[in-house]
Amino acid sequence: MFKIIAYICFVGSVAFFGLGTLGLFKFPDPYTRMHAVGMGDTLGVGLIGLGLLLLSTTWILRLKLIIALSLFWLINPTMTHLTAKAALIRGIQPVKNTEIRRG
Amino acid sequence: MILVLLVLLRAIIGSTLIDRLISINALTSKISVIILLVAFLRDDFGIIDVAFVFMLCAFVGGLGVLKVVTHDDWKLKVSKLENPANDRKETN
Numbered sequence: 157m158f159k160i161i162a163y164i165c166f167v168g169s170v171a172f173f174g175l176g177t178l179g180l181f182k183f184p185d186p187y188t189r190m191h192a193v194g195m196g197d198t199l200g201v202g203l204i205g206l207g208l209l210l211l212s213t214t215w216i217l218r219l220k221l222i223i224a225l226s227l228f229w230l231i232n233p234t235m236t237h238l239t240a241k242a243a244l245i246r247g248i249q250p251v252k253n254t255e256i257r258r259g
Numbered sequence: 260m261i262l263v264l265l266v267l268l269r270a271i272i273g274s275t276l277i278d279r280l281i282s283i284n285a286l287t288s289k290i291s292v293i294i295l296l297v298a299f300l301r302d303d304f305g306i307i308d309v310a311f312v313f314m315l316c317a318f319v320g321g322l323g324v325l326k327v328v329t330h331d332d333w334k335l336k337v338s339k340l341e342n343p344a345n346d347r348k349e350t351n
Binding site for chain 1: 328
């Protein structure tokens with residue numbers, strides 16, 4: 157039973173990775189590409205971790221997996237944020253009709 | 260695996276440097292997931308530590324690249340973008 161749920165999680169994670177990659181190719185702008193890749197990778201890694209947690213047998217293994225997932229969820233948004241800020245500093249123009257707000 | 264190749268293609272043809280950085284980020288996340296899956300396929304759970312070290316090294320390397328490619332100050336100059344009048348309207 158757990159194996160079936162884990163395999164469904166794997167298929168969903170591959171689908172989300174594929175959606176992120178599709179967004180990386182289809183969007184017109186570095187910022188929108190960043191958005192697509194960030195969302196898709198975060199959900200895909202979460203689903204892979206959920207499936208591996210269901211498949212794992214001992215508690216130390218689950219602990220290591222949880223640590224790996226939390227490390228990824230710390231690192232990936234930080235990296236996306238810093239990349240967006242670097243793009244703004246380098247003066248890369250967003251796509252047309254973008255509202256600029258100071259926030 | 261196919262997705263890794265696709266993201267690598269984006270990294271190669273990417274028009275700007277930021278595109279390449281984004282695709283390298285996506286590559287590292289996909290490769291760490293593949294390392295986790297390999298650890299479970301081979302029943303050798305020490306490989307999960309390899310995934311930790313890979314993620315941390317990718318993060319530190321990305322930080323170094325960002326530090327190199329930006330200017331020396333990290334202050335945002337939003338007025339360099341187009342439509343500065345819109346921006347002024349927001350602040351007033």
